[in-house]
Amino acid sequence: MLLEVKDLVAGYDGSRVLNGVNLSLDTGESVAVLGRNGVGKTTLMESIMGLVRPSSGQVLINGIDLARKPPSALAKAGVGIVPQGRRVFASLTVEEHLLISARKRGEWTVKSVMELMPRLGERRTNLGSQLSGGEQQMLAIGRALVGNPKLLVLDEPSDGLAPAVVGQVGDVLTRLRSTGLAVLIVEQDLRLAFDVAERVLVMQKGEIVHSSSTAEFRADGKRAHALLGVG
Numbered sequence: 001m002l003l004e005v006k007d008l009v010a011g012y013d014g015s016r017v018l019n020g021v022n023l024s025l026d027t028g029e030s031v032a033v034l035g036r037n038g039v040g041k042t043t044l045m046e047s048i049m050g051l052v053r054p055s056s057g058q059v060l061i062n063g064i065d066l067a068r069k070p071p072s073a074l075a076k077a078g079v080g081i082v083p084q085g086r087r088v089f090a091s092l093t094v095e096e097h098l099l100i101s102a103r104k105r106g107e108w109t110v111k112s113v114m115e116l117m118p119r120l121g122e123r124r125t126n127l128g129s130q131l132s133g134g135e136q137q138m139l140a141i142g143r144a145l146v147g148n149p150k151l152l153v154l155d156e157p158s159d160g161l162a163p164a165v166v167g168q169v170g171d172v173l174t175r176l177r178s179t180g181l182a183v184l185i186v187e188q189d190l191r192l193a194f195d196v197a198e199r200v201l202v203m204q205k206g207e208i209v210h211s212s213s214t215a216e217f218r219a220d221g222k223r224a225h226a227l228l229g230v231g
């Protein structure tokens, strides 16, 4: 199994947010984590990304526990992270962002990332502060890709983007999926989540309460409504 999260518990200043999360994701698989605001999706993602320190439980990558390890350990193990808010540096250029993240050799280089997302090539010498939200999101994805990950973990890539730009991000992610890259995505934009993921998990109160194929989830509007308050 590429990723296994086991009994993960995490929170802030004594308040528990994750109450024992279990999930797994196979090589080449794409999974979306859905849920209402505040159920703990970002906390789950940040625990997997090494940005939040879980109090107990495991985050296994190919069987090795990396919970409570820094993001650099995740990158070495083949996990590319695209955190909420993108975390682009205002004073580095597009090209500098990509160069400093290009560690492992492989399919993804500064050049091939710019071919996948031509806008990044056009903006090569622009600073992070000069980029639009959509360009920053593309850069955050590109920065994860040049580490040549086996798994891409994204937290709300649509956040704050205009619908047309969300569509462009969706196109990029769909193309990446077709290369066999595994994807774990938290997303409020259901259209984007459904386009990218073949399996859907739903969180409530810090636990996974539903798991099904995306097709099955979409076919059962009543259930989706009960779980998410939409549909």
Ligand SMILES: Nc1ncnc2c1ncn2[C@@H]1O[C@H](COP(=O)(O)OP(=O)(O)OP(=O)(O)O)[C@@H](O)[C@H]1O
Pocket: 012, 017, 035, 036, 037, 038, 039, 040, 041, 042, 043, 044
């Ligand atoms: N850095 C933090 N410090 C303290 N509490 C936090 C922090 N981040 C999140 N929380 C709290 O943890 C709970 C879960 O938040 P989290 O962001 O994980 O949920 P979410 O499902 O991603 O929600 P949203 O969709 O609104 O981002 C919320 O009650 C939130 O207020």
